[in-house]
Amino acid sequence: EVPISTSRVPPYHEDDPIWREMRAECRSDSEQEPALASYLYSTILAHKTLERALSFHLGNKLASVTFLSTQLVTLINETIMEDEWIRHAIREDIMAVRKKDPACVSYSHCLLNFKGFLALQAHRVAHRLWSTGRESLALAIQSRVSEVFHVDIHPAARIGRGILFDHATGVVVGETAVIGNNVSVLHHVTLGGTGAVGGDRHPKIGDGVLIGAGATILGPIRVGEGAKIGAGSVVLNDVPPHTTAVGNPARLVGGKGKPAEMK
Amino acid sequence: EVPISTSRVPPYHEDDPIWREMRAECRSDSEQEPALASYLYSTILAHKTLERALSFHLGNKLASVTFLSTQLVTLINETIMEDEWIRHAIREDIMAVRKKDPACVSYSHCLLNFKGFLALQAHRVAHRLWSTGRESLALAIQSRVSEVFHVDIHPAARIGRGILFDHATGVVVGETAVIGNNVSVLHHVTLGGTGAVGGDRHPKIGDGVLIGAGATILGPIRVGEGAKIGAGSVVLNDVPPHTTAVGNPARLVGGKGKPAEMK
Amino acid sequence: EVPISTSRVPPYHEDDPIWREMRAECRSDSEQEPALASYLYSTILAHKTLERALSFHLGNKLASVTFLSTQLVTLINETIMEDEWIRHAIREDIMAVRKKDPACVSYSHCLLNFKGFLALQAHRVAHRLWSTGRESLALAIQSRVSEVFHVDIHPAARIGRGILFDHATGVVVGETAVIGNNVSVLHHVTLGGTGAVGGDRHPKIGDGVLIGAGATILGPIRVGEGAKIGAGSVVLNDVPPHTTAVGNPARLVGGKGKPAEMK
Structure with missing residues (x-):
């Protein structure tokens, strides 16, 4: 009854204006702030798509001694890439943050620095895992999100x-x-x-x-x-x-x- | 005056139904979700007792660059093993979470994923350290629990x-x-x-x-x-x-x- | 209008009673609690000044896989050392915590264990970076402080x-x-x-x-x-x-x- 649109979304086009803008921001920031250059390269500029950059950043943040980052990065990326709805939602969330929060100065600022945005994308992954019968993995992600971002959203x-x-x-x-x-x-x-x-x-x-x-x-x-x-x-x-x-x-x-x- | 039972608890028996159940849950989860198998092995199945599994998991979470996990795991385990009251309390807490929280689906889910449970057990360790004159160590643990689990309980x-x-x-x-x-x-x-x-x-x-x-x-x-x-x-x-x-x-x-x- | 003193502060003297007392506390704690000795050495006793100890401790806490501790420690220390006002503020904050919080038992307890104190000092660094045109770096620090200490202070x-x-x-x-x-x-x-x-x-x-x-x-x-x-x-x-x-x-x-x- 609550109106969450479940209509199928159109395929995402190769031209991705948010990702293009984000990379431009990072190139500019890297020039102005060499102290951030290697960080911005490894988290944004080294990746081919927004999905890969997000998966890398999120997987690294959620990793622990016993929950390896390589495994998490792959899991997050694969889950996102299977679900076109999530890929659209990521971009709509970024646009919402940029538009509604006066303290959000750029798309890359949102992706890199906003734990609310990152927690939400992790939830989208956990929700898909939960919905496809992978409850124990979804709960493990919920727990790491609660520890790392202090946001506790049940995967269901x-x-x-x-x-x-x-x-x-x-x-x-x-x-x-x-x-x-x-x-x-x-x-x-x-x-x-x-x-x-x-x-x-x-x-x-x-x-x-x-x-x-x-x-x-x-x-x-x-x-x-x-x-x-x-x-x-x-x-x-x-x-x-x-x-x-x-x-x-x-x-x-x-x-x-x-x-x-x-x- | 507040009725915290201080009567001596009976010795814990070798048969530990919660630990037995927890291991069965993890074996089942490992089969259903191979992505979690190595995590579940290292955190639960590799250990001989509930106390050792908890100490390993908690010590790894509370460790930092300057506060080594090996040292913390040993400290937590030794402190728990010296205090039969804590060993019973751990099990009563797990049962309370399982019983009272509809979102808690298994004993292992509680041990692995509930930061409130983990923070409480870390407090039990810090409280014993505090009560035996090791105040500075107890305060260091309180601080790490506040950073890692966002729960700030004075060790006293x-x-x-x-x-x-x-x-x-x-x-x-x-x-x-x-x-x-x-x-x-x-x-x-x-x-x-x-x-x-x-x-x-x-x-x-x-x-x-x-x-x-x-x-x-x-x-x-x-x-x-x-x-x-x-x-x-x-x-x-x-x-x-x-x-x-x-x-x-x-x-x-x-x-x-x-x-x-x-x- | 809000009366934040902006009058120039006198140069900080070589004799630093808080730092002297903090080192004495750590030597005493190391003797009483050998489990903390190497931690206290690396975080406090190995450093020549309060500023260096704080920068080391804070840089290690704010570091991540993609944001290196060595870089952060240097950045924090250099920023603090450029701003005499911050160096005084650090000491006034420590004294305020010690005086006003009955749970604060020593200066070193405040520096090592109080995430509110650490978050505030990280903000002082981020605020100076922001004020000198290094906004993207300041925002990155704000974000790490929010993740690590659960305190979200805009650098401005x-x-x-x-x-x-x-x-x-x-x-x-x-x-x-x-x-x-x-x-x-x-x-x-x-x-x-x-x-x-x-x-x-x-x-x-x-x-x-x-x-x-x-x-x-x-x-x-x-x-x-x-x-x-x-x-x-x-x-x-x-x-x-x-x-x-x-x-x-x-x-x-x-x-x-x-x-x-x-x-």
């Missing part, structure tokens, strides 16, 4: 495209949560459950929702399209579309659903 | 058994805090102090308490047995047993202590 | 001296934020913006302010000198000097500005 959670996880520290997204397209999620946000029972127990977030820092949204509730959740809010009930909810417990303060106090 | 804090730290990012537990048995603590929870003075300044949490995500409990107050603290609550006063406290500032909304608003 | 943010970041997990400080001198900031604190527009959009925090755990302060507002912000507060309006603000949304509960409810 469904997340749309054009997503901004800003700052991202402490984000938690539960197993049955769904996030639509073009959603912005600040740090310390929880999409959690309300008890120890299994089954559907996590929020469904509509398209275009903005969730402020530290907001806690609990239970299998629905946050409607275009809604805004204020920083620090605790939301335990549905939020109508295009409505703002603030406070602990959250009350509706604007939009169509304004009159009714939430309870 | 006393924590019971059967504990679930769910998601765990951002948990802070102060020096004079006490946590009873069978307590569940969500992420971003603070058991903190209210000022810069030393001495007893942190909360005492009774048995069976559930503390929701982002709750902040401050000062040398008492949260009674079986109480529930709502997500995002700020608690500055005692909470009676079997009572629910919610909001900022927290008020009592259920249970025996319901009538009185907290202030 | 201006921060005074004598600062305590206690526990520090999840702290976020935006691009146009300003923090005065002798400010204490607990974990999970956000100095954030209120929208996607650029320009001046983050809080200005006066001297001597105390910001409790989980407080979220949003927008280009002013928190006056000596104000206190309660744990979990959401602050969207100015807070007068020497006033306490608590709650979500925050209201004034003490000090000169007490009568007016914040809205």
Whole structure:
């Protein structure tokens, strides 16, 4: 019901303007800042595609003494290359970060430095692994993402495209949560459950929702399209579309659903 | 006063059903997912006991360029093996995670992937080091746990058994805090102090308490047995047993202590 | 306007009492705890100055597979040595942590183990790089600090001296934020913006302010000198000097500005 587009995306063209721009940024940065030249070469310029650069960077970050980077880089790249939807989502996420976050100065800045972006792409890989029956590997990736990027997204959670996880520290997204397209999620946000029972127990977030820092949204509730959740809010009930909810417990303060106090 | 059982525990038997089950899980996962086989072998299957597997995994995670993994693995294993109480607590914690967290699919998933579980076991080691006069080493471990697992527990804090730290990012537990048995603590929870003075300044949490995500409990107050603290609550006063406290500032909304608003 | 002292500081003398004391602490700790001796030697005792020890420790922590420690150690040390103000700030920060945090038992404990202190010093380096036109390098350091210490401070943010970041997990400080001198900031604190527009959009925090755990302060507002912000507060309006603000949304509960409810 939450409108995650599942229509087939057109094949990605050989001309990749974001990747072209990213490489130009890195060449310029390498000239201006020789201290970064070898780093930018190994992470971006040495690779033929955006997918390979992302896989290399992410695999190196998620690797550990017992979880080898070569293996992870290959796994991430193969998983991404099997799924055209993910390849589009990566680019829509980069564009969303660049457009919505005034602190994002370039495409390469997003790819290299934004742990929210990297955690999200790792989740996309883990979600595909989970969906194709490779649960134990998906859970191992979730765990490394939580350790390395401080973002804990269950691999079963469904997340749309054009997503901004800003700052991202402490984000938690539960197993049955769904996030639509073009959603912005600040740090310390929880999409959690309300008890120890299994089954559907996590929020469904509509398209275009903005969730402020530290907001806690609990239970299998629905946050409607275009809604805004204020920083620090605790939301335990549905939020109508295009409505703002603030406070602990959250009350509706604007939009169509304004009159009714939430309870 | 807070009822942490200090009665001597019976010697642990050679037959260790959790460890047996954990190894069976890993053998099955290795067959289904060859990409994890060498990882599961080195972290679980290569070891003779649960204690050795945990020490190896934890020591590798806490190691750094200047804090060698071999040294840490040995230190953790020796400390655990000296303290029968810890050896029981490890198993009660694993059982609590498995039982209370619907996202925990197996014992090995808990041991390998749950940073809250790993941070807690590292704390148990640090607490024993602290209690036996090895303060500087205990503080070094606390620091590495805070860096690697984002859980900052002072080594002097006393924590019971059967504990679930769910998601765990951002948990802070102060020096004079006490946590009873069978307590569940969500992420971003603070058991903190209210000022810069030393001495007893942190909360005492009774048995069976559930503390929701982002709750902040401050000062040398008492949260009674079986109480529930709502997500995002700020608690500055005692909470009676079997009572629910919610909001900022927290008020009592259920249970025996319901009538009185907290202030 | 926020009173960050920019007056030139006197040259730092060869006699460095904090560094002298720190080395004495480490020699004592090495004797009492041989397990730490080689760690304490390589991180503290092998170095000639506090600046070199800090640069070595920080560079090793921020290093990655693609961002070499040798390069980072040199960069950090050179940046610190070019800026006398930073060299004084390091010492005032250490003294503030030691004085204000009852859990800080020694100067070396602060340097070695406090991620809030280390993140702040890394920010001082990134801020100087940013201010001298080396933006891409500054942003790369910000990113590593966010990954390694879970503290996300934009390199353009201006921060005074004598600062305590206690526990520090999840702290976020935006691009146009300003923090005065002798400010204490607990974990999970956000100095954030209120929208996607650029320009001046983050809080200005006066001297001597105390910001409790989980407080979220949003927008280009002013928190006056000596104000206190309660744990979990959401602050969207100015807070007068020497006033306490608590709650979500925050209201004034003490000090000169007490009568007016914040809205």
